[in-house]
Amino acid sequence: MTFINYASREINCKIVYYGPGLCGKTTNLQYIFDSTAPQARGKLISLATETDRTLFFDFMPLELGTVRGFKTRFHLYTVPGQVFYDASRKLILKGVDGVVFVADSQEERMDANIESLYNLEENLQSQGYDLMKIPYVLQLNKRDLGNIVPVEDLAAELQRKGEPVVEAVAATGVGVFDTLKAVAKQVLTELRKG
Amino acid sequence: MADTPILLREQQYHQIKAVLARLRMDSSAKVVFLVDKDGQEIASQGEVGNLDTTSLASLAAGNVAATGGMAQLIGEKEFPTLSHEGEKESIHISVIGRLLLVIVFDDRSSLGLVKLRSKQVSHQLATMFEEIAAGDFDDDSPFAGITDEDIDSLFS
Numbered sequence: 001m002t003f004i005n006y007a008s009r010e011i012n013c014k015i016v017y018y019g020p021g022l023c024g025k026t027t028n029l030q031y032i033f034d035s036t037a038p039q040a041r042g043k044l045i046s047l048a049t050e051t052d053r054t055l056f057f058d059f060m061p062l063e064l065g066t067v068r069g070f071k072t073r074f075h076l077y078t079v080p081g082q083v084f085y086d087a088s089r090k091l092i093l094k095g096v097d098g099v100v101f102v103a104d105s106q107e108e109r110m111d112a113n114i115e116s117l118y119n120l121e122e123n124l125q126s127q128g129y130d131l132m133k134i135p136y137v138l139q140l141n142k143r144d145l146g147n148i149v150p151v152e153d154l155a156a157e158l159q160r161k162g163e164p165v166v167e168a169v170a171a172t173g174v175g176v177f178d179t180l181k182a183v184a185k186q187v188l189t190e191l192r193k194g
Numbered sequence: 195m196a197d198t199p200i201l202l203r204e205q206q207y208h209q210i211k212a213v214l215a216r217l218r219m220d221s222s223a224k225v226v227f228l229v230d231k232d233g234q235e236i237a238s239q240g241e242v243g244n245l246d247t248t249s250l251a252s253l254a255a256g257n258v259a260a261t262g263g264m265a266q267l268i269g270e271k272e273f274p275t276l277s278h279e280g281e282k283e284s285i286h287i288s289v290i291g292r293l294l295l296v297i298v299f300d301d302r303s304s305l306g307l308v309k310l311r312s313k314q315v316s317h318q319l320a321t322m323f324e325e326i327a328a329g330d331f332d333d334d335s336p337f338a339g340i341t342d343e344d345i346d347s348l349f350s
Contacts, residue, residue: 002199003234004337007207011337012234042248047256056256059233061248065348068336072348075233075252091259095232181349188345191199191337 001095002191010071013187014095015180018120019102020112021053021081024141027170028102029058029076032180035173036062054080057092064184074184081116090123097190098135098183099124102170103158105140105148110157117158135186136163139179144169200230201329207237210322213315214239221311222303224283227296228319229254236293245298254287254296277305290316293323
């Protein structure tokens with residue numbers, strides 16, 4: 001839920017990166033963290049297992065700049081991708097303003113993408129949101145790998161409502177900021193509607 | 195569709211800060227925070243210093259959400275208070291509707307005192323927040339006239 005503080009002149013919005021296990025959600029955040037000036041971002045909090053799999057969530061506050069005299073702060077979250085962490089995923093979607101679905105472009109992960117997208121729709125619904133109405137971006141990650149599905153086929157299978165589709169290689173930063181920009185833009189446009 | 199934004203006006207913000215300042219004094223706490231259940235920090239009072247209040251707010255909300263999930267699994271609606279006691283510093287969290295009152299304290303205070311004082315202000319904070327949540331996203335909102343150029347300028 002967007003939170004606007006007139007006293008400190010701040011807008012705070014919540015963006016959640018969703019997707020199947022090992023699709024690169026944390027890598028997106030890590031890249032943003034590594035390439036942003038320290039004064040524009042807070043700590044990257046990672047609640048991960050010993051093997052670096054996200055256990056509960058990753059979190060990073062990011063300040064983008066000023067709009068109409070208000071500082072815009074985006075709180076970026078990832079969910080744990082593994083199927084059995086569904087209860088945690090639901091919790092993290094509470095109060096969400098925008099969602100990025102990170103799809104794994106590899107052929108063998110197609111079923112996992114579809115399952116995770118279905119799970120996203122279901123979990124949004126359980127929190128009272130509708131994927132068709134919420135700011136939303138589809139990121140096709142790992143475009144540098146050999147065994148990938150063509151963009152058109154991925155979009156045909158995963159695109160839900162004409163949302164922006166961004167090709168990415170999160171590990172090297174390709175498409176990471178384009179994705180963030182696409183979703184942030186939609187969130188701020190929603191604010192204009194009130 | 196996303197939820198309606200919460201607008202915190204200047205006067206309301208200062209009213210909340212005043213309640214938190216009083217609570218901090220009465221409970222001999224180090225820091226007192228008010229956090230939204232989604233993890234947004236609303237206001238804080240006390241010896242904030244180098245404390246990363248944004249992360250603390252997010253983790254407190256995650257903590258309450260996780261224990262709330264556990265509560266529901268055993269047939270409870272939620273756990274209205276959570277306490278974490280450390281060797282020197284401790285945290286007490288109370289759930290007040292969609293707000294979390296987070297109190298950081300050390301051996302200058304005690305869990306009993308913190309619990310008592312938070313309970314005493316919870317009704318007042320709940321009432322204040324009801325008014326805030328009922329506030330309109332009115333025409334004088336600076337965002338009604340936001341342009342595509344304004345948004346683009348954030349990324350240039």
